[in-house]
Amino acid sequence: MTGGRPYHSPRRAQEAAETRRDIVRAAAELFATNGYARVTVADIARAAGVAQQTVYSSAGSKSDILDEVLAEAIRNSGGDANLAEIRLTDDLPTALALLAHGTRLGNESQEQAVDIIFGAMPVHENAAQLWAFATGQYRETLGQIAEHLRDKGLVEDAERTTAVLWFYFGLHSWRSLVRDNGWTWDDAENWLARQALAALG
Structure with missing residues (x-):
């Protein structure tokens, strides 16, 4: 042989x-x-x-497949491209407008995956792990944006800014305005950008 x-x-x-x-x-x-x-x-x-x-x-398993569904949504969300364009900015209004648009596109294009996340959370055998997996890269990207804003002298505290960015541009915000309250994506994008600027400006 x-x-x-x-x-x-x-x-x-x-x-x-x-x-x-x-x-x-x-x-x-x-x-x-x-x-x-x-x-x-x-x-x-x-x-x-x-x-x-x-x-x-x-x-x-079913849980493995759910992870793959969410991983594919994360890959296709456009977060890396949004981060790259924001890193080219040096003023707060432009950076937040780009972030509002980028997170809007990500949430809009991956709306099915977001629905799946919220539907699975109450019944998943490890809900905390699922939430961390689904939102970890999202929050990390917002953290990198906050660091960029701090390095440009536009905000003082990157950690606090990350929390503010998640509050205005995280999954819950888009879902609350568009799904729960019937806003258009355009209206939600414009309003969230203005509110974030008021909070950080």
Whole structure:
């Protein structure tokens, strides 16, 4: 017998990745429509057109799939690009207007994922860990923006500013104005930018 590297099939790897994507997307639709608690792995398998064992082997448990749904939303939220453009600013009104617009786009484009987070929180087996995972990078980005504002001499305390930015531009603020109170995204963006400027200016 001769030794060698294991055979790797690009086509098989691509098919596996596509199956995983199909599972995650099917799960996201079910979580958003039916609520995380009501969805079973069997439901996900049926919606994705695969066997239950394929769900487990390809994407993991229901909780693992939820993590992947949220990770994909985080990757697609535009936070890094928003941070980069804000780092080019040197005045507070411009920086906050860009932050209001950037977080608006992130929350608007990933509204389904935000709905899933809030729906899963009351029933998830580890709600604190879920919330930390869902919001950790968001809050970290706001912290980096606060540090930029401090370094430019626009605010004094980066830690306090981070808290203020989360209050005005975090998940709850957008959800409260748009979902709970029926505001348009434009109105919410403009109002939150003005309020944040009044609080920090």
